[in-house]
Amino acid sequence: MKKVFSRPRTLKDVPFHYCSGCGHSITHRLIAEAIDELGIADRTIGIPPAGCAVIAYNYFDIDMLEAPHGRGCAVATGMKRVLPDRIIFSYQGDGDLAAIGTAETFHAANRGENITVLFINNAVYGMTGGQMAPTTLLGQTSTTTPPGRTAVLDGHPVHFSEVLATLAGAVYVERCAVNSPANIARAKRAIRKAFQYQMQDRGFSLVEILSQCPTNWKMRPTDACRWVDEVMTKEFPLGVIKDLQAKG
């Protein structure tokens, strides 16, 4: 018998602090696997966000630099321009990227900075206790929208990946999920592809990952995975949103 699956080398032997069934930890593993497969661990720099994944630097065996809330893309821009041979990825949540860091992300994408952004969308502000985020679905209850989000009071959920896909600088935008084995395999391919595009100096790439948040959705982890499939993907359809290279 030979070992076919084990903890990736880039993932340190440290237990995750995330809640039971959280999508963050799955995404961390996928990133570590992608880095291992491409063999870029010694020249990759990651940028953890503010939010649940704020101490992601404890888990990866690569260089990491913490950015202020929402400024991941701005910091990544600086790093990539100073160290163009490094692979820079910014790991940001929906509150971090689509609310506080909207300007930085939008203009980094518009300039076509050669960086990779991993956008974890769980439809709430996770770390602070489940407040409404820009991506909260209509009718979804959160601590700041107890009766459910309404379009009149709170506006519609923001489709930030689609917004960024309209910009000329973005070469690759895809939305994935980590709620089932098939979706996890797809998400891993997307992350690897985004890194490869960056290695080929093609421009801005973004992978949005719909991630379950059982604690703040007040569901069991298995129910949360089902909810992603049944409700969340109706609002945020999975698939490639933009891939300039695929067309030639």
Added chain:
Amino acid sequence: MGKEALFFFSFPRRERPRVLKGFIEINRELCKECLLCVEACKRDNIVPSTDLNAKGYHPVRFTADGRCNGCALCATVCPEAAIEVWRE
């Protein structure tokens, strides 16, 4: 007879498991009882348990009845990367 063979022949002919193709090892201290692996396993080889680990969760248990084929779906969905898979 080897250990695996003894195990194999301990079942009545009809209920004999398929030949052992895969095996998984669950790190009990990392398990947080999210039960995603229980859902992912197509052969119901992973079951919840009532044991406790140091964090206070009930870690899942692998039932080595010879039906595991080492497909690694459980390890793919495991958020804690607590499962290692071996295959023939």
